[in-house]
Amino acid sequence: MQTIRVAWGTGTGPTAMSAYDAALADANLHNYNLVAVSSVVPGGAAVEAVGTAPDLGPAGNRLTVVEAHASTAGPRHVTAGLGWATSANGDPGLFYEVADETDADDIERRVREGLDAGRDLRDWDFEDEEVRTVSVDADPGEYASAVVVAAYGQSEPIL
Numbered sequence: 293m294q295t296i297r298v299a300w301g302t303g304t305g306p307t308a309m310s311a312y313d314a315a316l317a318d319a320n321l322h323n324y325n326l327v328a329v330s331s332v333v334p335g336g337a338a339v340e341a342v343g344t345a346p347d348l349g350p351a352g353n354r355l356t357v358v359e360a361h362a363s364t365a366g367p368r369h370v371t372a373g374l375g376w377a378t379s380a381n382g383d384p385g386l387f388y389e390v391a392d393e394t395d396a397d398d399i400e401r402r403v404r405e406g407l408d409a410g411r412d413l414r415d416w417d418f419e420d421e422e423v424r425t426v427s428v429d430a431d432p433g434e435y436a437s438a439v440v441v442a443a444y445g446q447s448e449p450i451l
Contacts, residue, residue, distance in 0.1 A: 294336070294444070295339075295445065296338070297340055297345055297348075298374060299344055299440075300343065300439060301315045301344075302318055302426055302428035302439075303318055303436070304434050308363040311430075319343075320344045324349075324351070324353055325354050325355065326355055329358060331386055331387035331389065332387070345441075348443060348446050357444065360372040360374045361440075365434075365435050366429070369427060369428070369430075370392070370393050370436055371398075371425055371438055372425065372438040372439055373425040374424055374441070377421045378421075386411065388403050390402045395427070400425055404421070425440070
């Protein structure tokens, strides 16, 4: 069974991209080329909230992800949230992601509403649901980013 690891982080910097890179570094996912996919958990996969990702392969490799991320310029607040619904019997599952300049409670509510809507579209047996959110404030004159990333398995060579 393959494992999808959910990691999260925040960061600040002088540009939106540097803040995003710092947030990915906080999650230990900054050395990969992230390839975003839509939000389906393959059947039989396990989803594990890890906070900080382990080593998933050499720097520069391609890593398949579902990602919630947002960046903002200060003075503002930003939150990212990622939720997942899975089953114990090996059915596929769902991810749902939301990121915005709002608080964690609002993001979590919106993630859960999205998961509910996604479940309504599918005839799968869902049993478990989890949500992770992360927030950060940007001070005046800086940027801040928040990320929650579901990393599918190990990275793969890009060339």
